[in-house]
Amino acid sequence: MTYKIMIVDDQFVSREMFKLYINQCPDYEVTYCVDTAMFADTYVLNSKLDLVIMDILMQDGSNGLDAAEKIKKLKPELKIIAVTSMPEVSWMDRARKIGIESFWYKEASEETILEIIERTLKGESIYPMETPEVKLGMAKSTELTPREIQVLRLLTTGVGNDKISESLGISLNTVKTHIKHLLDKTGFSSRTQLAIQARITGFVIEDD
CATH class of the missing domain: 1.10.10.10 (Winged helix-like DNA-binding domain superfamily/Winged helix DNA-binding domain)
Known part of the structure; x- marks a missing residue:
């Protein structure tokens, strides 16, 4: 089985890095790679996906957590990993309330994104113990x-x-x-x- 993944991240380098890591695994396929959370729910409705990697803060003002909340209402079974490099202290709590399966800090997490993807797809929920100290x-x-x-x-x-x-x-x-x-x-x-x-x-x- 090949798991279909959508990447939502407004940073070109981040999107390319995610694609590079994910393409190392023959069981994963990046179906969509988009630079805004604004229309993420539309992509979800129009395609069969297993996982969304969702950046939280977008330069166009769209918010990954808002998009994830819409997605969870449309397809609650679709797994989501929220990712960010910002240590905003409220985001993990909100992600849990929305029902987002996992949360990954780009620079601070010990686990690689591939580890988080694999464990999340197997049904685990992975959250850091605490917000990174700044x-x-x-x-x-x-x-x-x-x-x-x-x-x-x-x-x-x-x-x-x-x-x-x-x-x-x-x-x-x-x-x-x-x-x-x-x-x-x-x-x-x-x-x-x-x-x-x-x-x-x-x-x-x-x-x-």
């Missing part, structure tokens, strides 16, 4: 509390303290305290610098 200024990502991460995510959208307070249901003073702790831990001199670096590192990415 540095945010002087702080390690693991040193931030869940509430500080929530505040940080809203900071990256450019909203003021009042909006953060309203969104999280906490007082203005508590918001100010969290921001002060974030600045103290990371060593950044301003909330703007903190927000920019949080997005550059990919530690938090607001889904606009």
Whole structure:
């Protein structure tokens, strides 16, 4: 039996690397290779596939997790591996809720993509134990509390303290305290610098 695989990734080099690895195995065939998640569900409807390798963050604004959610509603039996190089802390949880079988970090995972493909097709669900640790200024990502991460995510959208307070249901003073702790831990001199670096590192990415 030959397993048919679709690759969804907006980076040309990543797509070619996936194809190179997959073509090493005579049991796998890359049926489609597309650079956007926007129409991934259409490809799924119009062809017989066994597995989708789905990058999460696309330059055209499409989101692999949104596409995976649509696919799972259309064909819940179709297996999906979410892949990313960004350490956004919420993505693994959302992938699990959607029903995505496996999750693979491009640079940080010990297993190769071929190992993940083989085990996923055999019925396993493979997820990393934790999100890769990244540095945010002087702080390690693991040193931030869940509430500080929530505040940080809203900071990256450019909203003021009042909006953060309203969104999280906490007082203005508590918001100010969290921001002060974030600045103290990371060593950044301003909330703007903190927000920019949080997005550059990919530690938090607001889904606009």
